[in-house]
Amino acid sequence: MEDVEAFAGRAVEALGNDNLKWVAEPATVAALLSLAADAAHGVTRPAAPIATFLAGVTLGQAGGDPAALEAALTQIRGAIPG
Numbered sequence: 502m503e504d505v506e507a508f509a510g511r512a513v514e515a516l517g518n519d520n521l522k523w524v525a526e527p528a529t530v531a532a533l534l535s536l537a538a539d540a541a542h543g544v545t546r547p548a549a550p551i552a553t554f555l556a557g558v559t560l561g562q563a564g565g566d567p568a569a570l571e572a573a574l575t576q577i578r579g580a581i582p583g
Contacts, residue, residue: 543581
């Protein structure tokens with residue numbers, strides 16, 4: 502998992518937005534990976550990036566409020582069968 506967190510940190514740095522540093526924190530990375538796994542196994546593998554993209558778009562529309570991510574994760578999981 503450390504490699505994924507390191508990648509997330511480098512990606513945040515590449516975007517040049519210090520307000521996104523929380524995205525690279527272990528809890529956030531774990532939450533996004535969990536959603537991706539749920540979508541990949543509950544629907545089909547290609548659903549994983551769609552699910553995480555939708556979470557990101559929802560988060561962006563909410564002004565980057567981390568609480569919006571939790572709500573988006575719950576709502577998207579509701580669309581996954583099983």
